[in-house]
Amino acid sequence: MDFFDCIPLAKATSLIDSSLPELTAEPEEVGLMQALGRITAVDIAAGVDLPPFSRSTVDGYAVLSRDTFGAGEGVPVMLTVTDEVFMGQSTEASIVSGQAVIMPTGGMLPAGADAVVMLEHTERSDHETLLVLKPAAPGENVVTKGEDIKAGAMFIAAGTKLTPAEIGALAACGIDKVKVRQRLKVGIISTGDEVVDVSTVPVGGQVRDVNSYTLAAMLTEAGCHVTSYGIIKDNYDELLAAVSKGVNENQLVLASGGSSVGARDHTVQIIEELGRQKVVFHGLAVKPGKPTIFGMVGRVPVFGLPGHPVAAMTICQMLVIPVVKRLQGLKALKAGCKISARLTRNCASAPGRDDFLRVKLIWLEGEYRAEPVLGKSGLISVMTQADGVVQVPEGSSGLYAGDVVTVEVMREA
């Protein structure tokens, strides 16, 4: 088999894509504490507004914003303090023009109020009288009912791999059970007369079975349930029995090894016999990874992977893992590292503190763009929209559009 008989990677990917069934992993329901890393099987909508009531984001006083217009250090606006709201309690309080109510951070906004003046912009001249030293805009220091997530709005799409952020959004919406895809069942077979178990000391030209371990680890990382079928000799009937069992018990089968040409021919023939059709391809114009085989047995994709561990890992990463994602219905892929990205807009920051800016990552013209996710910092939806975090250092007064920033990635875009 020469490189000239082999097909390029892009061709292999498109042949695999057109051979695969749409989805293989069935849905199942799991508790929220068990949902981390699982892939949603359905779109998930909020049953309630989040927050369920308008709330203050600061300690201060609930007011009618128009009462405060024109207020200043020299010209305070005088209001009457009529009530106090306590954290975690509903309030019957309501205000009309000229009145104010004491508010804790997170407290429920009284009826009639449309803004909260921060404590530091007020003075109390006596128990009942409040002096407002700065005007409050409508909505200032308030998160309104449903501003984070609207009741009925889909906030997690089917095919999302659940990270801590989505787990939090589900908790906030009171969703304690989630419909996710079952873990994809993958069978792994090592072949080759020269291959011996890890605990065996190789003699002569024997080598230890590395691929059963690396492939199991890679597929486990990708969220699969892996069954290892051990080491099968280069014998047609034994390999036929193993692949047949693998295909019956799993949704994806990987047979690695068979470094001899004869063993590779066995794999091709067995896939064709069991699948009652030609293999999809045999031989890739890829280094390492040339002796790769792919075929379908019914709805089960079967890969013949190279025996060399580095080649088997490379092809697993480039061809098999995308198949796993597709069969599990995964729409995107997650991460956890640092990348450089170009900021898409100016972001102000107060000197003297570190600001953490949540950003969405967009791959554009060969580089990542970091688009700040706007919204008050208490919003859950900010977490589920963000792909990563940018640190604006303590000494900085902000960042400019076009700046190259370092993003700590929470989710690959």
Added chain:
Amino acid sequence: MDFFDCIPLAKATSLIDSSLPELTAEPEEVGLMQALGRITAVDIAAGVDLPPFSRSTVDGYAVLSRDTFGAGEGVPVMLTVTDEVFMGQSTEASIVSGQAVIMPTGGMLPAGADAVVMLEHTERSDHETLLVLKPAAPGENVVTKGEDIKAGAMFIAAGTKLTPAEIGALAACGIDKVKVRQRLKVGIISTGDEVVDVSTVPVGGQVRDVNSYTLAAMLTEAGCHVTSYGIIKDNYDELLAAVSKGVNENQLVLASGGSSVGARDHTVQIIEELGRQKVVFHGLAVKPGKPTIFGMVGRVPVFGLPGHPVAAMTICQMLVIPVVKRLQGLKALKAGCKISARLTRNCASAPGRDDFLRVKLIWLEGEYRAEPVLGKSGLISVMTQADGVVQVPEGSSGLYAGDVVTVEVMREA
């Protein structure tokens, strides 16, 4: 508490660093199939040379390289075929000048041979006579005994998080049990009179407990064993009992919430009462995350995290996860996304195939550099040294030093 009373993030990090015990997670031994994602407790050395014998990397003929010098299409060198090596079998064959032995890929090199001529650079004029059409350099198409990993050489350092690549290297060396750190035990407490369980419908100003879920998910992702102690009211004695239990049963405790100033004071007082010393800090010049508390109770670090879910997640990511890594002895951190990096040297590639180049990532002058990991593609050690893979597309004849390439990251540098 104003931002002016708060300490900057860098100061908080260094205060935490100087307060922590060196390591908390104890070592334990696990089987290789269970070792994925675990952190090695000891340096691991190979007991054997890898490969255990010199082997061919191609199909062809084992030769003495000096016999082939000057060979060409028009001036073939004639050798006598004396024997054949079979895959997975040891060989008694040996050659002297003028002789050649038939070799399969991966086969054991016969004594006396120092190179393999590829099949395509030879012709057989008759059963016994080989014509060599191209010279072979000493060592060409051969991986020598111990070239991958030398017996006695440390190939995985203590504090390494085991990825599929290391699992493969361990398998290749016949190491089927690994000494790793036990999962760090982390206790999570939610506090606040306003906080109710996820399955409860909040009334009045109540909010659902989001932090128990997000923090448990983040710590689980970081490899910890998490115990959730549920929701504790803003009551000194109840919180004292919960934190005390948490500290006795875990190696790290996170208490989130207590959005009221009174509740935060409780957390500070409880850490000081149990730890019999002042908290290390209270208040960060960080947004979101200002009301963060840190103190030590004996050898157990205790964090008071903000009640706002986004703030709690941000501080968990920036301060708590680094503590987890330190207490588990983790030396580096792993990943799985795409980044841009600048190639450090020219890399040739044959047009007509996709090449996958393993690279090491180095963060230098504000960008990643991708340093190709050299070595033949069959070497296990290439996998454990590489941080990621660069695809050299099919149509390309290579990449140049200074080119910006996309790296699929397998491990963060």
